[in-house]
Amino acid sequence: MDVKRTLDGISPEQLRGFFVGWPNPPSPHTFRRLLAGSSNIALALDGNEVVGFITAISDGVLSAYIPLLEVKPEYQGRGIGQKLVADMLEQLSGLYMVDLICDEKMRPFYERLGLKHGTGMLHRNYANQSGSPPAKA
Numbered sequence: 536m537d538v539k540r541t542l543d544g545i546s547p548e549q550l551r552g553f554f555v556g557w558p559n560p561p562s563p564h565t566f567r568r569l570l571a572g573s574s575n576i577a578l579a580l581d582g583n584e585v586v587g588f589i590t591a592i593s594d595g596v597l598s599a600y601i602p603l604l605e606v607k608p609e610y611q612g613r614g615i616g617q618k619l620v621a622d623m624l625e626q627l628s629g630l631y632m633v634d635l636i637c638d639e640k641m642r643p644f645y646e647r648l649g650l651k652h653g654t655g656m657l658h659r660n661y662a663n664q665s666g667s668p669p670a671k672a
């Protein structure tokens with residue numbers, strides 16, 4: 536299982552099979568666009584197949600937020616999620632704060648990786664769940 540930190544050579548076709556359970560998921564093209572727009576990414580690859588990913592958005596000075604982490608169902612439970620989070624924490628190790636929001640049931644997973652529990656607040660615009668349109672030039 537390789538971890539890749541760039542999108543070089545990754546096509547939208549390789550990005551199918553994610554956002555499992557989302558009522559209104561981004562298309563593979565939109566998924567590629569959000570990866571390209573993230574400040575940091577890590578992709579887990581089994582050969583040419585992308586089987587997991589994590590993204591971060593950062594100001595590059597103090598802070599970063601980790602919005603998305605997913606491993607394809609058939610690859611879950613093999614340590615890939617943990618490897619992706621560890622890789623992202625390494626990429627962001629020069630920053631002061633790295634935050635994410637998760638379900639309560641995921642707390643032990645993140646605590647094992649050294650993250651601490653806090654309280655978060657959320658805003659969701661469900662009309663845009665499949666992705667906002669590309670910005671006009």
Ligand SMILES: CC(C)(COP(=O)(O)OP(=O)(O)OC[C@H]1O[C@@H](n2cnc3c(N)ncnc32)[C@H](O)[C@@H]1OP(=O)(O)O)[C@@H](O)C(=O)NCCC(=O)NCCS
Pocket residue numbers: 604605606607610611612613614615616617618636637638640641643644
């Ligand atoms: C969460 C996720 C990325 C973990 O990926 P993974 O490759 O299976 O993770 P690892 O193999 O490194 O670690 C597995 C551990 O994650 C934790 N975990 C995963 N899913 C969990 C769930 N639904 N509830 C509680 N713990 C869970 C467990 O501790 C599990 O350990 P176990 O296999 O011994 O039970 C993967 O389950 C996934 O893609 N889930 C759907 C999307 C999602 O929930 N993303 C996280 C948003 S915060």
